[in-house]
Amino acid sequence: MTSDSPIRSILVTGANQGLGYHTVHQLGATPNTLVFMGARKLAAAEEARAKFTKDIHPSSSVVPIQLDITDATSIKNAHDFVEQYLQGKGITGLHALINNAGLATPSFQDVFAVNVFGTSTLTQSLRPLINKNGAIVNVSSQMGSLHYHTQRPPPMIAYAYSSSKAALNSLTLQWAIEEEQKGSGIRVISICPGFNATKLNGYTGTMDPADGCKIIVQTALATEGRSGVFINKDGDVQW
Numbered sequence: 168m169t170s171d172s173p174i175r176s177i178l179v180t181g182a183n184q185g186l187g188y189h190t191v192h193q194l195g196a197t198p199n200t201l202v203f204m205g206a207r208k209l210a211a212a213e214e215a216r217a218k219f220t221k222d223i224h225p226s227s228s229v230v231p232i233q234l235d236i237t238d239a240t241s242i243k244n245a246h247d248f249v250e251q252y253l254q255g256k257g258i259t260g261l262h263a264l265i266n267n268a269g270l271a272t273p274s275f276q277d278v279f280a281v282n283v284f285g286t287s288t289l290t291q292s293l294r295p296l297i298n299k300n301g302a303i304v305n306v307s308s309q310m311g312s313l314h315y316h317t318q319r320p321p322p323m324i325a326y327a328y329s330s331s332k333a334a335l336n337s338l339t340l341q342w343a344i345e346e347e348q349k350g351s352g353i354r355v356i357s358i359c360p361g362f363n364a365t366k367l368n369g370y371t372g373t374m375d376p377a378d379g380c381k382i383i384v385q386t387a388l389a390t391e392g393r394s395g396v397f398i399n400k401d402g403d404v405q406w
Contacts, residue, residue, distance in 0.1 A: 173199065174199050174200065174201050174256070174258050175197075175199060175200050175201070175262040175263070175388065176200075176201040176202075176203070176253060176258050176260070176261050176262050177194055177200065177201070177202050177203070177261065177262055177263045177264075177265060177387055178202075178203040178205060178232075178249060178261060178263075178264050178265065178293065179191050179194070179202060179203065179204060179205060179265040179267055180205045180234060180236055180265065180266055180267050180268035180286075180289065181205065181206070181267045181268030181269060182204040182205050182206055182212065182215070182267065183204070183206035183208075183211040183212045183214070183215040184211075184215065184365070184366060185363070185365035185366055185367060185376050186267055186306065186360055186363055186365060186376045186379055186380050186383065187205075187265075187267040187268070188215055188376075189376045189377045189379075189380040190265060190267065190380040190383050190384055190387075191204045191215075191216075191229060192219045192222065192377075193377075193380060193381070193384045194227075194229075194384055194387065194388070195219065195222065195223040195224065195227055195228075195229040196219075196222045196223065196224055196227070197224060197227060197384075197388065198224045198226045198227060199224075199226050199227060200224070200226075200227040200228075200388075201227065201228050201230065201256070201258065202227070202228070202229045202230065203230050203232045203249055203252075204216060204229050204230065204231045204232060205232050205233075205234035205236075205245065205268070206231070206232075206233070206234065207233070207234070207235040208233065209231055209232070209233040212231035212232065212233075213231045215231075216229050216231055230252065232245055232248060232249070233245070234289075236268050236281060236285030236286060236288065236289045237280050237281060237284070237285045239288070242288060242289050242292050243292070245289075245292075246292045246293060246296070249261070249293070249296060250296060253296070259298060260296050260297060260298040260301070261293065261296045261297045261298065261301060262297075262298060262301050262302070262387075263297075263301055263302040263303070263304060263387040263388075264289075264290065264293055264297060264301075264302070264303050264304065265304045265306065265383060265387055266286045266289070266290065266303070266304065266305045266306060266335075267306045267383070268281055268285065268286070269281060269282050269306065269367060270282060270328075270367070271325065271327075271328040271367050271368065272327065272328075273326070273327060274327060275326070275327045275330075277327075278327040278328055278331045279327070279331050279334070282328070282331035282332065282334075282335060283331050283334045283335060283338070286305070286335060286338070287338060290303060290338075290342070297353055299351055299352045299353070300351075300352035300353065300354075300390065300391070301352075301353050301354075302353065302354045302355070302356065302386065302387060302389070303339075303342060303353060303354070303355045303356070304356055304358060304383060304386050304387050305335050305336075305338070305339050305355070305356065305357045305358065306358055306360060306383060307332045307335050307336055307339070307357040307358060307359055307397065308328070308329075308332045308359055309359045309399070309404060310322065310323070310325060310328060310329040310332055311329060311330075311331070311332025311333040311334075311335060311336050311357075312333075312336075312359075312397070312404060312405055312406060313333060313406060314405035314406060315405070316329070335357065336357050336397060336406060339355050339356065339357040339395065339397070340355075340395055340406075342355040343355040343394045343395030344395065346394065347394065347395075353394075354389075354391075354392055354393065354394040355394050355395060356386055356392075356393075356394065356395075356396055356397075356398065357396070357397040357398070357404075358382055358383055358386060358397075358398055358399065359397070359398070359399040359404050360374075360376075360379040360380060360382060360383060360399070360400075361374045361379045361399060361400065362374055363375070363376040363379035363380075364376065381400070382398070382399060382400045386398075
């Protein structure tokens with residue numbers, strides 16, 4: 168990975184399949200980009216990367232990393248690995264963190280462990296590595312919108328998943344306020360990528376995740392923009 172231009176370094180969680188996979192694929196195809204491809208099992212990330220190795224831009228790199236966001240030791244090891252890797256490459260910090268890992272089951276305990284607690288713990292761990300004017304991108308869902316649940320006919324009910332995404336959106340707003348108060352320039356954004364056909368929904372989604380991820384990629388690569396917002400490909404989503 169050689170270039171005279173600054174390298175944008177981005178970490179993506181839950182990246183071996185679905186939206187995360189396509190996000191990493193498209194980021195890796197972008198010039199001057201270093202992507203950490205997080206997955207609970209390192210082998211899964213390595214196997215996923217092998218599917219698009221030929222598409223990785225010559226000036227870019229995709230680095231598989233073991234990362235289970237429900238495991239404190241895994242989070243610490245990931246933090247240390249990323250920090251040492253960046254230092255070894257002479258790269259200053261992370262440009263963006265993409266909190267993509269998610270779970271949708273009836274279990275409140277399991278869903279919140281990933282979508283809220285794990286995401287929060289990882290973000291707090293990696294926050295010191297994120298550069299000024301960087302970004303924290305939270306992959307949320309319209310189902311986390313309180314306004315969405317006031318509509319009639321009523322939307323699909325998914326107690327654990329919807330409430331976890333509402334909690335994630337709350338974190339987006341609070342982290343955005345915190346970064347504003349610090350004057351860090353770090354943007355915090357919730358994104359609804361749409362109803363994509365992924366394992367999370369049993370591949371019943373109506374969108375191709377290769378398209379759904381584009382708003383995630385675009386937001387992560389941006390060097391400026393709004394913070395404390397909830398958006399999709401068409402614009403603002405009501406909280």
